[in-house]
Amino acid sequence: MAASFRTPRDGADPGVDRGLHERTTMTAPAPGPLRLEMLGITKRYPGVVANDAIDLDVRPGEIHALLGENGAGKSTLMNILYGLATPDDGEIRLDGEAVRIDGPSDAIRRGIGMVHQHFKLVPVLSVAENILLGEETMANAVFLDRDEARRQIKDLGHRFGFEIDPDIRIENLSVGWQQRVEILKALYRKANLLVLDEPTAVLTPQETKEIFAVLRRLRDEGTSIIFISHKLYEVLEIADRITVIRRGKVVGSRVPRETDEDDLAELMVGRNVQLIVDRGESHPDGVVFSITDLHALDDRGHEAVRGVSVDVRGGEILGIAGVAGNGQEELVESLAGLRRPSSGTVHLGGQDVTGRGPRALQAAGMSFVPGDRQRFGLVLSFPIEDNLVLTQYDEPPYARWILRDDEAVRSWAERAIKDYDIRTPSASAAASSLSGGNQQKAVVAREFSRDLTVLLLDQPTRGLDVGSIEFIHRQVIAKRDAGAAIVLVSAELDEVMELSDRIAVMYRGEFVALVDAPTAERDQIGLLMATGRRDATLAAAAATTMASPDEIAASGGGAGAG
Amino acid sequence: MRRLLSTWAAIAAVPVLSIVLALGVGAILILVSSLATGGGKLDPGLPITAYAALISGAFGSEKGIVSTLVAATPLVFTGLAVGVGFKAGLFNIGGAGQVLVGGFAAALVGAAVGGQPAPVAVAIALLAGAVAGAAYGFIPGVLKAFTGAHEVVSTIMLNSLASFAIVGLVNDIFKIEGPTFARTADVGNALLPVFIGRNGHIGILLALAVVPIVYFLLWRTTLGFEIRTVGANPSAARYAGMSPRRLIVITMSLCGLFAGLGGSMEILSLGYYPAVFGTAIGFAGITVALLGRAHPVGILLGAILLGAMRAGAPSMQIEAKVPVELIDVIQGLILLFLAAEVMIRRSLRVRAKGATPEEIHTVSRSYGGGTV
Numbered sequence: 001m002a003a004s005f006r007t008p009r010d011g012a013d014p015g016v017d018r019g020l021h022e023r024t025t026m027t028a029p030a031p032g033p034l035r036l037e038m039l040g041i042t043k044r045y046p047g048v049v050a051n052d053a054i055d056l057d058v059r060p061g062e063i064h065a066l067l068g069e070n071g072a073g074k075s076t077l078m079n080i081l082y083g084l085a086t087p088d089d090g091e092i093r094l095d096g097e098a099v100r101i102d103g104p105s106d107a108i109r110r111g112i113g114m115v116h117q118h119f120k121l122v123p124v125l126s127v128a129e130n131i132l133l134g135e136e137t138m139a140n141a142v143f144l145d146r147d148e149a150r151r152q153i154k155d156l157g158h159r160f161g162f163e164i165d166p167d168i169r170i171e172n173l174s175v176g177w178q179q180r181v182e183i184l185k186a187l188y189r190k191a192n193l194l195v196l197d198e199p200t201a202v203l204t205p206q207e208t209k210e211i212f213a214v215l216r217r218l219r220d221e222g223t224s225i226i227f228i229s230h231k232l233y234e235v236l237e238i239a240d241r242i243t244v245i246r247r248g249k250v251v252g253s254r255v256p257r258e259t260d261e262d263d264l265a266e267l268m269v270g271r272n273v274q275l276i277v278d279r280g281e282s283h284p285d286g287v288v289f290s291i292t293d294l295h296a297l298d299d300r301g302h303e304a305v306r307g308v309s310v311d312v313r314g315g316e317i318l319g320i321a322g323v324a325g326n327g328q329e330e331l332v333e334s335l336a337g338l339r340r341p342s343s344g345t346v347h348l349g350g351q352d353v354t355g356r357g358p359r360a361l362q363a364a365g366m367s368f369v370p371g372d373r374q375r376f377g378l379v380l381s382f383p384i385e386d387n388l389v390l391t392q393y394d395e396p397p398y399a400r401w402i403l404r405d406d407e408a409v410r411s412w413a414e415r416a417i418k419d420y421d422i423r424t425p426s427a428s429a430a431a432s433s434l435s436g437g438n439q440q441k442a443v444v445a446r447e448f449s450r451d452l453t454v455l456l457l458d459q460p461t462r463g464l465d466v467g468s469i470e471f472i473h474r475q476v477i478a479k480r481d482a483g484a485a486i487v488l489v490s491a492e493l494d495e496v497m498e499l500s501d502r503i504a505v506m507y508r509g510e511f512v513a514l515v516d517a518p519t520a521e522r523d524q525i526g527l528l529m530a531t532g533r534r535d536a537t538l539a540a541a542a543a544t545t546m547a548s549p550d551e552i553a554a555s556g557g558g559a560g561a562g
Numbered sequence: 563m564r565r566l567l568s569t570w571a572a573i574a575a576v577p578v579l580s581i582v583l584a585l586g587v588g589a590i591l592i593l594v595s596s597l598a599t600g601g602g603k604l605d606p607g608l609p610i611t612a613y614a615a616l617i618s619g620a621f622g623s624e625k626g627i628v629s630t631l632v633a634a635t636p637l638v639f640t641g642l643a644v645g646v647g648f649k650a651g652l653f654n655i656g657g658a659g660q661v662l663v664g665g666f667a668a669a670l671v672g673a674a675v676g677g678q679p680a681p682v683a684v685a686i687a688l689l690a691g692a693v694a695g696a697a698y699g700f701i702p703g704v705l706k707a708f709t710g711a712h713e714v715v716s717t718i719m720l721n722s723l724a725s726f727a728i729v730g731l732v733n734d735i736f737k738i739e740g741p742t743f744a745r746t747a748d749v750g751n752a753l754l755p756v757f758i759g760r761n762g763h764i765g766i767l768l769a770l771a772v773v774p775i776v777y778f779l780l781w782r783t784t785l786g787f788e789i790r791t792v793g794a795n796p797s798a799a800r801y802a803g804m805s806p807r808r809l810i811v812i813t814m815s816l817c818g819l820f821a822g823l824g825g826s827m828e829i830l831s832l833g834y835y836p837a838v839f840g841t842a843i844g845f846a847g848i849t850v851a852l853l854g855r856a857h858p859v860g861i862l863l864g865a866i867l868l869g870a871m872r873a874g875a876p877s878m879q880i881e882a883k884v885p886v887e888l889i890d891v892i893q894g895l896i897l898l899f900l901a902a903e904v905m906i907r908r909s910l911r912v913r914a915k916g917a918t919p920e921e922i923h924t925v926s927r928s929y930g931g932g933t934v
Binding site for chain 2: 399
């Protein structure tokens with residue numbers, strides 16, 4: 001490898017970096033060395049080239065988006081940058097100098113900060129304690145200098161435009177603020193190159209806006225940011241430059257003002273993608289799924305679902321919109337037989353199925369795509385073929401008496417893999433070896449291929465790439481046209497708006513509105529999600545979401561699931 | 563083919579390394595002990611002599627091989643009693659108690675039917691042992707399924723209960739007149755028939771038969787699929803409409819059944835239940851199951867290894883003057899190294915396949931809870 005060792009940067013003092021920032025933030029292309037150059041990075045794993053001669057450069061004070069489908073090689077590239085993987089070939093340069101990054105602590109020393117999609121924070125510790133973990137500021141050999149640390153954290157927050165109380169516990173912060181703590185953690189370690197892995201996946205639209213403001217402020221202060229995402233509109237909104245990778249190769253670079261979503265989608269997927277599925281017309285008939293005054297408790301015994309009533313007709317899609325934590329999870333679990341409702345009734349095809357377990361509901365014609373596919377939908381250590389019969393394993397033709405029929409399972413699995421375009425080396429590969437999109441396709445293949453009258457979909461496309469989303473949306477429409485009554489719960493308002501015939505807005509455990517989708521206005525729904533009221537003004541909504549972290553946490557927790 | 567071989571090599575790497583490391587530490591102990599026994603002189607060749615005697619004692623003659631298989635037989639059953647539990651995410655420490663209860667039941671019922679023709683008597687006595695063991699596994703299963711009581715805690719308590727209660731029963735109620743030590747009546751025709759060598763009883767054949775049966779149960783039946791699903795992902799099992807409670811009760815009973823059979827084999831080859839009957843084969847099942855990666859074939863191999871050590875130990879003592887107790891030390895060390903799997907993999911940089919998720923969850927979660 002051409003890269004050579006280099007001593008840790010001694011210019012870790014922000015004062016030294018300052019000059020560089022000011023010099024380079026004025027115009028692009030920037031003079032002076034690039035913050036990061038990755039040249040011809042190649043990484044092979046057995047049977048697959050994860051990164052194939054990838055070039056990526058990031059200027060000082062630039063937000064550079066890395067766009068690609070799941071499994072395209074984004075994570076591998078970032079793991080190489082963070083020292084978690086060693087490239088087989090290629091060179092990394094930081095500020096013009098070739099370096100060899102030897103593990104995460106070396107990466108941190110060189111000013112690289114990583115904010116993972118799943119936060120690595122200790123809930124019971126305070127903001128300051130979390131930031132200090134592994135990087136303790138010592139007053140002397142034995143004791144921590146907490147006061148000094150608190151002061152530094154406050155200063156940092158102040159400098160980048162988010163005031164934060166260093167003594168508040170992580171568990172009392174909203175997700176958006178937890179993310180800011182992660183960013184602060186990197187900044188505290190003097191990061192000048194920040195990698196954010198799908199930072200908006202867990203945020204509400206409002207929180208996304210707020211975090212974007214923080215990122216812009218960071219950029220203007222001179223920090224370089226690599227923004228990993230597969231959400232096209234976000235990338236267009238935040239990035240200065242966009243690099244698209246597909247199957248381990250860079251397939252193009254774009255500047256936001258010279259491109260659009262369709263162009264990016266085509267680059268990313270390699271073919272023309274229909275971003276908004278052609279939903280056609282729905283022809284609903286009689287009511288087949290009827291929920292009356294349903295109540296359910298959450299795990300802590302608080303009432304999370306408070307009297308939900310709705311009738312769903314065959315051949316229609318009922319979308320349930322709402323900010324996460326307003327009782328949707330408990331509602332779905334009650335309907336799927338995983339949680340006993342405390343009162344109310346559920347009728348499926350004229351049959352009272354209140355309080356029945358999953359087995360009885362399946363027999364009555366319900367299929368359920370769970371929101372957490374890795375927890376409920378799949379057994380990751382099992383082969384794909386076993387996962388494809390997880391809810392039918394003891395029914396013919398997959399089993400006779402107590403004997404499983406491996407051949408019947410295998411032939412169905414091979415058909416499903418083909419029909420649902422599940423990308424896997426073989427039917428016997430473990431589910432854990434598949435990308436998220438392909439795992440979800442396996443769940444969808446299993447649940448959609450049954451005789452069903454009701455289809456319950458919880459976050460059916462969460463974390464998926466555009467290609468998989470398009471595919472799954474088409475399957476949902478096809479099921480609707482085949483006469484299924486479909487209940488769709490999604491945190492993505494766009495998805496609910498696109499697919500549904502009617503939309504219920506869930507707020508603090510209740511349906512506060514039930515509107516016809518074609519006449520629904522996005523802003524109105526967003527307002528209902530945020531305030532639960534139709535007559536609320538936009539200003540009132542803004543006031544709620546701009547509240548201090550405690551208030552946000554409190555209102556989130558008060559909604560039930562918390 | 564090569565890929566298959568390398569997969570197998572990766573699975574076997576940690577068990578094999580654990581054995582090698584344990585034997586290495588054992589060799590050091592032998593060297594140190596030679597200072598004491600050899601009159602202050604260090605005998606560098608002693609470990610080689612001792613291990614050579616151990617191997618030739620276990621495999622060097624027909625008599626040795628038969629003894630090895632006889633010693634391995636109950637270990638196959640007690641190994642399965644732990645290994646099948648692992649598959650369902652359960653850590654059955656209760657093998658020891660289930661062995662005692664099964665063996666005791668086999669001894670009493672065997673004595674009662676000892677006058678019947680041998681095939682009938684043996685079958686009834688074994689069945690009694692299996693049922694009694696299963697019942698003693700059923701108890702912690704029900705406790706876990708319906709109250710959340712952790713099986714590790716409840717089976718440890720049930721081990722003590724079985725051990726003391728049975729010693730009391732043998733000493734006070736079922737003791738027969740005549741022998742100089744407390745024991746139950748002879749089992750008569752329920753004694754396991756010998757078909758090879760001096761003591762090669764038919765239990766060996768049953769142990770060889772049970773391995774494919776358990777493999778078939780786990781991988782070819784719907785019940786086995788349910789057991790493995792509940793072990794790998796209890797939430798997904800619930801989602802799929804399985805009943806984790808029912809499966810916990812069934813699996814714990816099944817574990818007890820295997821342990822009970824293992825105890826019955828020991829007792830029915832001896833011919834009576836002695837008050838001093840120990841718990842060693844029950845606990846050795848944990849080592850066997852971990853050595854065998856909870857796979858029936860692996861458990862068979864692990865049982866043969868431990869059986870060989872038991873069978874070869876007397877030769878080692880005679881030829882190298884190394885006490886037989888060293889075998890217990892080595893067995894303990896194997897368990898220690900197996901339990902420290904992650905450390906071994908890291909420090910020796912072995913590219914080994916890790917434990918199955920079932921094993922990791924089961925062993926690591928065991929003392930913390932993790933209820934249904």
